[in-house]
Amino acid sequence: MATTFPSASPTPGSSHSRNSSAETVTVALVGNPNTGKTTLFNALTGLRQHVGNYPGVTVEIKTGTAELSGAKADVVDVPGCYSLAPRSLDELLAVELLLGLRPGTKQPDVVVCVVDASNLERNLYLTSQVVELGLPTVVALNMIDVAVSRGMEVDERRLSERLGVPVVPIVARDRKGLNHLANAVTGAIEGTALAKRPVFPEAVADEVARLNARLGAQSHLPAPQFLMERVLFDSKGQVEKLLARKWGEDFHRWAEESRARLKDAGVTLGGLEARTRYAWIGEALNGVVTRPAVRKTNWTERLDAILLHRFWGVVAFVLVMTGFFATIFFGAAKIQELFKDALNVAANAIASPLPAEGALRSLVRDGALAGVINVLVFLPQIAILFAFLAVLEDCGYMARAAFLMDRLLSRCGLSGKSFIPMLSSFACAVPGVMATRTIEDPRDRLATMLTAPLMSCSARLPVYTLLIGAFVPGPVWQTLTMMGLYFLGIVLAPMIAWLLKRTLLRGEPTMFLLELPSYKAPRIDMVLHRVLDRSWAFIRRASTFILATSIVLWALLYYPRPPEIARNMDAQREEVERLEAANSEDAAAARKQYEAELARRYLEQSYLARIGKGIEPVVEPLGWDWKIGTAAVASFPAREVIVAALGTIYSVADVEEESGKKALADVLKEQKRVDGTPVYNGAVAASILVFFALCCQCVSTLAVIRRETNTWRWPIFTFVYMTLLAYIGALLAYRVVLFFGGA
């Protein structure tokens, strides 16, 4: 992984003069979460952004281009963090990016530290570490308006003197102060400002020097002092591991020796760093920040008195969640229908110039376009969901929801931060999986990602509606069945997460520390930006994989296509053509009938049907015949495809139309086995329902898990465990309903 250092790594100091103004400069944005760092990034780069994935880590790094005072700049959005003491590979990435240690990355020419002006003390902790990197640094004093509204005054000139770096007040949300910031950034690259830094006991400096001497003068490490301090301060930290990958086990021994010597010299490393830095910050801020004599309760605290209240907080939470579900089921579902119709019209328009017969048209229409539509139909829902989530996140309620739900989720080894991803998955697992990015703990994040798809998403609804409508009697039982299917996921997801956290994802629990940021009025442009950004990411990454899968499935369904099948139906075709020539009223219906029958016969000899027949012994215990098995295989890319697949298998001409749906349900009821008993009964319906509630027949979900984890291991794992779970669940459902006489 990241064991190789760039061979020609610049020595510290040389990078300052490397760039003339004609060249593109690299600017890194760092800051605590909730400081408006990403808002600043968006304001600087607009939509000129791209996303980079790095092997071995799950975080994405965004890079964008900007023009700063006439100079071209590559801006890197380093993931938000509270400290540069990396404990995980994801946290190490921030350090590697800042020091140019990742192969293929360049050390930034200047670092912009985004700090929350209303919360300077804690924000400057990270800044105090950043200045030790030896890079030109600029402090962007963001949200200065919030600080002022709380009666605080920040003397930025004095602060700049104390820190030894330029300090620029900005309001990133309103794009205020950005020109000054740009000037300060370009000025810092040329300038020679010497940052001041906290002073650690001399014994620490000695050990830092000793460790560096051991590595030798040729080590080419950037910021050697910072890195060795990390080695001393972070026992079992990632920096030590990184360096040990380069210098071998000896390095661990050297670090141990240095720490032991410090202990002998009476220096307690525990708490030393935090105490020293906060003391330094306290001095730097002395006389810089003036607060009102009496601390007034601010807006956020007044709101929290209600929103986190023992009773009213729960009421508010339930209201927000009700709004969430109402948005998904009433708002998004309607738009989704309309959108799907529009897509089908567009697809037909694209396919119409192609020759009416033959593989090409079928490939384009039934393979590629159908595959793309299967992805795109989720777009309205994903966009609406992201808008809802973006508003919650932007205004600050998201952290409160995590606060309220933490207790429940901690029981299964997760934390409050898993709540939103789980909730989103009721609409669609894709945004749910994407929403796990806010979970810092990698194991919690994986456990959430792997179990969120168990929540019944909207794509399961067509399957539920069809089978419940056909085989469950009466509205009461229908409603109860529907609720039961939703509960299945709600109950199983925490149980699986609990199991995962005790087996595959076992490890030391990490601390759940969650900042409750100030409430803000959400900004429409920020919300829109997020919605566009996430929707686009979904289309771009998921679509290629889905397209490929759809084409493979299409081929399995289309071939081998022996010509005698059409020939055997020549008589019917001639009859249809005769009716059409005579302009008969029955012509349209007859053609539909003929085409449906032809499609059924082709399907029956397809490779897919052969697979279906091949797996019949496997699905037989579930009460399924080969046709249901085939439909289940065909719906691998997306669950709801099973409705269309059953339609094809039973040659129902129009499953999508209202009347057609009923027709499909009736056709299902009419199916008979060889011995004359019906294929479908309550037990078979139950087993299909449970199977589709629990399986992961959704290529979009698998593709997005692949994207978020950067490996095939986890999507394959998810598919396998959910299919097994679905199979066992379906088997149980079948047996239980049979036992109670549901047949």
Added chain:
Amino acid sequence: MAAPRTLADLQPGEAAEVSGFLGSQSATQRLQEMGLTEGERIELVGVAPLGDPLEILLRGYHLSIRKSDARLVALAE
């Protein structure tokens, strides 16, 4: 001697100074980075409706911390 009073023992609205940590350095490093350092005054603002986690106020900002982690923070009497 009785067990030292910890952050988990505070009553809502009550404040006290951090006197030390009852866990290893690597376990409490994150707490310290977030500003819970020795001598710092911490106020317990409230408790989540389900009884956990806690909401504390320190260095002018609000932080949520689980009771199990708050027990690692010893308070001055």
